[in-house]
Amino acid sequence: xxxxxRNRLTERLLPQFPGETLFERLARSVCRAGCLxxxxxxxxxxxxxxxxxxxxxxxxxxxxxxxxxxxxxLLLLDDSSSTALAVDRRIPKQAAKLAVCLEECWPxxxxxxxxxxxxxxxxxxxxxxxxVSVHACGGLTDLVxxxxxxxxxxxxxxxxxxxxxxxxxGGLQGWLDGPLAQDVLRSTRLRExxxxxxxxxxxxxxTPKNRLLLGEPLxx
Ligand SMILES: C[S@@+](CC[C@H](N)C(=O)[O-])C[C@H]1O[C@@H](n2cnc3c(N)ncnc32)[C@H](O)[C@@H]1O
Numbered sequence: 350x351x352x353x354x355r356n357r358l359t360e361r362l363l364p365q366f367p368g369e370t371l372f373e374r375l376a377r378s379v380c381r382a383g384c385l386x387x388x389x390x391x392x393x394x395x396x397x398x399x400x401x402x403x404x405x406x407x408x409x410x411x412x413x414x415x416x417x418x419x420x421x422x423l424l425l426l427d428d429s430s431s432t433a434l435a436v437d438r439r440i441p442k443q444a445a446k447l448a449v450c451l452e453e454c455w456p457x458x459x460x461x462x463x464x465x466x467x468x469x470x471x472x473x474x475x476x477x478x479x480x481v482s483v484h485a486c487g488g489l490t491d492l493v494x495x496x497x498x499x500x501x502x503x504x505x506x507x508x509x510x511x512x513x514x515x516x517x518x519g520g521l522q523g524w525l526d527g528p529l530a531q532d533v534l535r536s537t538r539l540r541e542x543x544x545x546x547x548x549x550x551x552x553x554x555x556t557p558k559n560r561l562l563l564g565e566p567l568x569x
Pocket of ligand 1: 376437468486
């Protein structure tokens, strides 16, 4: 199966996920909702697994959440996070359908993800939040990092759509390609602000924008 496909997962594809693993059950829920591109399921899953290997607990704040799948998976993988806030300035209509399908399959998730249609700059964060964002385009990733650093919250981002005209490359573009230079600077900025940094990748067959940057404050 092409995991990078932008085709929507629909009930027609249910037979592709016949088993009882958590991922297959999740994939079947997403197929029933019928609103997400295949790639988004794999991205959110691979990002969430890696985040949960490092960071447990805390309120999840999924910035630029789209349909909010990442928030749901992070709760599924770690019940010690009791709630999630899913923030986007335009929540897609079908997010509600996805929520119904996921909550039907996992009733314990019901009511634990709150969707907020708002600019992410307007969301109040707390130090024990886990701030996450997948594909916050261009400078929006920097805003997510900045917001998290301001309250010294843990943060994880999968950047995309690097803007080579306005994004900071720190003069590194003679050695590194522009998007990589920007992500290196992002990790450096986290370190300078007293964060321990973890750099990882999700599988490149899902998306070429596969660099995952995680940071946790060394001290409160
Ligand atoms: C590429 S989509 C990513 C959606 C989702 N995270 C995913 O991986 O499928 C970028 C999202 O950012 C949202 N967005 C853009 N600017 C924003 C802002 N200032 N505040 C909140 N959301 C924003 C858009 O509405 C869009 O849903």
